[in-house]
Amino acid sequence: MLETEKRNPYSMHIDTATTEEMLELFQRENLNAVNAVGKALPEIGRAVDAVAERLSRGGRLFYVGAGTSGRLGVLDASECPPTFGVSPETVVGVIAGGERCLTRAAEGQEDDAGAGRRDLEARGVCAGDAVVGISSSGGAAYVVGALKYAGEVGAVSIALSSNYDTPAGRAADISIVTDTGPEIITGSTRLKSGTAQKLVLNMLSTCGMIKTGKVYENMMINLRPSNRKLRERVIRIVTEIRGCDAVTAVDLLEKADWDIRRAVSL
Secondary structure, three states, rough: OOOHHHHOOOHOHHHOHHHHHHHHHHHHHHHHHHHHHHOOHHHHHHHHHHHHHHHHHHOOOOEEEEEEHHHHHHHHHHHHHHHOOOOOEEEEEHHHHHHHHHOOOOHHHHHHHHHHHHHHHHHOOOOOOOEEOOOOOOOOHHHHHHHHHHHOOOOOEEEEEOOOOOOHHHHHOOOEEEOOOOOOOOOOOOOHHHHHHHHHHHHHHHHHHHHOOOOEEEOOOOOOOOOOHHHHHHHHHHHHHHHHHHHHHHHHHOOOOOOHHHHHHH
C-alpha cells in the first residue's frame, strides 16, 4: 500500500478530539511535510538547475497534474508573470480536464494517459522545455502520460510525488519524492502532500528565476506595478538600490516607464 494511503496512527481518533488537539496534530504533521521537503533537497537542486538551464535558453516550464496537484501547478505558474515579469507562456500550468477543473473536482480525469500526452502536444512542448509532473500517489495516468511524452520529445522530465518507486518517478529524468507519510485524514493528499508540493513548486520557479537574472540581491526587479501595493513596492525597491528618497525614485521610474531595471540602470 502507498504511504499516502495508509492510516495515520496519530489521528485514529481525531473525530473525538478537541479543537486544540486537532490543531496541535495538524501543526505537527505540517512540520513533517516541511521536513520531507528538506530530505529531498538534492533532487530538488538537480531539478532547479535543469529548469534554469531551459529557461535561460528561452525554454518553458510546464507543471502537469490532476486534482489538487494540478491546481497547485496552475497557481504557481499564474504567480510568475506578476512576480518576475515573465510572459504567461514562460511557466504554464496544465490541469487534467482543463480550466473547469480548477474550481470543480473531476477526479476521473487523472486516469487518461492519452490526455496527458495530447495536452502537452497541443502546447508544442519540445526539447528545450522542462516538464514537472505532479502526482501525490505517483500513479496518475494523466501525469505519467505527460512525462513519457516529454521524454519522447527530449524535454527534461521531473516527477514530484510523495511515494517512492512509482510510475511517474520511473518515467522521469529526475524524481523528487517528498515522503510525507500517511495523511491525517486517510488518503486526503490535499493536506500534507499538497503542502509539500507547494513548497517544492515555490523552490523550482523562484530559484529558476533567480538563476536566470530575474532577482537582484533579494528584490523582484522585474516587478510591474499593476496595483497600488505593487507600485509602492516598486518605489521601495528603487529607493533601496539607488539609496535615494521616494520622490527621486518616482521621478526615475516615471522616466523609465516604471521599469525598475531601467530606473536603476542595472
